[in-house]
Amino acid sequence: METLLSFILVFGLLVFIHEWGHLYFAKRAGILCREFAIGFGPKIFSFERNETVYTIRMLPLGGYVRMAGEEPETIEIKPGYDIGLVLNEQNKVKEIIINNKSKHPEATVVQVERIDLEHDLVIEAFNELEEKVTFEVDEKAKIIHDEIPTQIAPWNRQFGSKSVGKRALTIFAGPMMNFLLAFVLFSVVALMQGMPVDEARIGTLTEDGVAREAGLLKGDEVQSIDGTPVHTWTEMTSVIQANPNQEIDFVISRDGETQTIAVTPQVRESLEGEPEGVVGIHQPTEFSIVGALQYGVTQTYTVATMIFEVLGLIVTGEFSMDYIAGPIGIYDYTGQAAALGIFVLMNWSAALSVNLGIINLLPIPAMDGGRLVFLGLEALRGKPIDPQKEGMVHFIGFALLFLLVIVVTWNDINRLFM
Structure with a gap:
């Protein structure tokens, strides 16, 4: 139940922020927005406000803003009626x-x-x-x-009546809000939990870690480990990870005095499947509003860079299905993040938000990026693409995306249950 609630909360927040970006800038442009929906399928709940019907639908797999002019009017009145x-x-x-x-x-x-x-x-x-x-x-x-x-929907209230710039901003606003959400979440975590500092200093210690058992304390400044001078957290953890199940001497400074404490790192499996040492310490942190905002920017950029690296592997043919998670995989990872605490869940949500923003900006039909491509072509040509042709391209793109979701979901099932 905790996993389900966490998934609904996280995915609902990401979709809400994305679609709210579309809605806000559409209304700013004077576009009539008929519906703001979270989910697909039958309505569960709805209310109307300021010309827009807000709905929550049964299948929590996305959302949409239905703008006037994007599709033919369902009610037609002809002469003789x-x-x-x-x-x-x-x-x-x-x-x-x-x-x-x-x-x-x-x-x-x-x-x-x-x-x-x-x-x-x-x-x-x-x-x-x-x-x-x-x-x-x-x-x-x-x-x-x-x-x-x-x-x-008079013509001046329809999506197609607005300038290319206003329409492009309305489309781009969804992914933009996902990036902004990621920045806010990362910054809030840094404000509440502190920002990681790359110093050779002991942060908080785990209750059952060997560092606590050996006598290390939060705030100890590490000068060297097993004879190797260390000046940063990165250097310190590299020495620890390189010595699994081997006793190493920490030379520390505590209250102005130098001490030597022997610690034997426990063994765990690294991401590459190799054994590495851990002692049960966390990176030191500091609290700063400006620093937290800077951390929000850098973390958002770092996550985006990692996603582009994975996309690069797909382009170069080094693609593996292990790089992709579908709804079931995201559901499972969200449950794992929730079990580790609110801050881990917030970081996971921020990373997902960056991912959603980037994926939506890819030049794929039926995605925001695909729609931006058609608007770019319209700007170059000086006239819009035939709506029927554009609609057909988006329909094919949507069908292929749906097929990809099925394949990825099957891969998730194999990975988790087989």
Whole structure:
């Protein structure tokens, strides 16, 4: 249960921040955002605020912001249709009733001759006396179909009406917010836990570590280990790791006095599968607001660099499925991080956020990066790509991504359960 809750919390936060970036900049550009969704599939919970319906859906595998103009309107009104019109105080149409007109006795029933809800915002129709009447439509009018209201989307509120720059910023904002979230999480961890300092000094000690048993204390300054002078944490840990199960002498300075303490590092397996020594000490830390912010930047950059190195291995053909984790793998790693404490979970969340931001920026159809490529082509050509062709490319890209998710998930199952 702890793993499940941690996964929902972490993944939900990452998706929320990503989609909120799209939503915020879309609204700043004047784009009508019909829905802000976390998850896919059937709705679990929803509410409406400021023209947008906020929903939580059953499958927690992502999210989306549905902007006006990105897909064809689902409700089409053609000449000859009988509709009901409800006017506001300015005698502009505020509601267009498609069916169930008997439930709206205040509506004026007319037969449509011409309707334009994108540019002119007018309805030309015949009333019950067969007189031709023209109605102006309010730009926030709603179409009522099966008693479900849908706000109209005039051209100036649609995604495609905005400049290439505003559209590109709206798309880029999702990954940008993931990078910002990673920076904030890393910085908060540094503020609360302290920033690692590359000094040859003992930080906190584990309860069952051999360093504590031997008599080392937090704050001891290490001058040398087994005759090798050390000046940094990196140098110190290198000597320890190189001497598994072998007694080594720590020459330390404590309260101005020099002491020698013998320690025998325990043996553990390194990431490369080789034995290495550990004594149960953590890197020393210091507390600083400016330093924490700097740490947030450097850690975000470091994680991004590692991800690009892995992507480079894919490009050069040195790719291995061990480099990729799908939903099951991420679920398992999130549970392991949660078991190690809140700070480890926050660091893991930050790393995932950087990963989500970078993956979304790759020039892959159906991803934010793929959409940015099409906007770049539009800027170069001076006109947009045919929406049907672009839609087909994104559809194929989405299908291939879905196939990749299946393959990666199967790999996760083999790795974890077989």
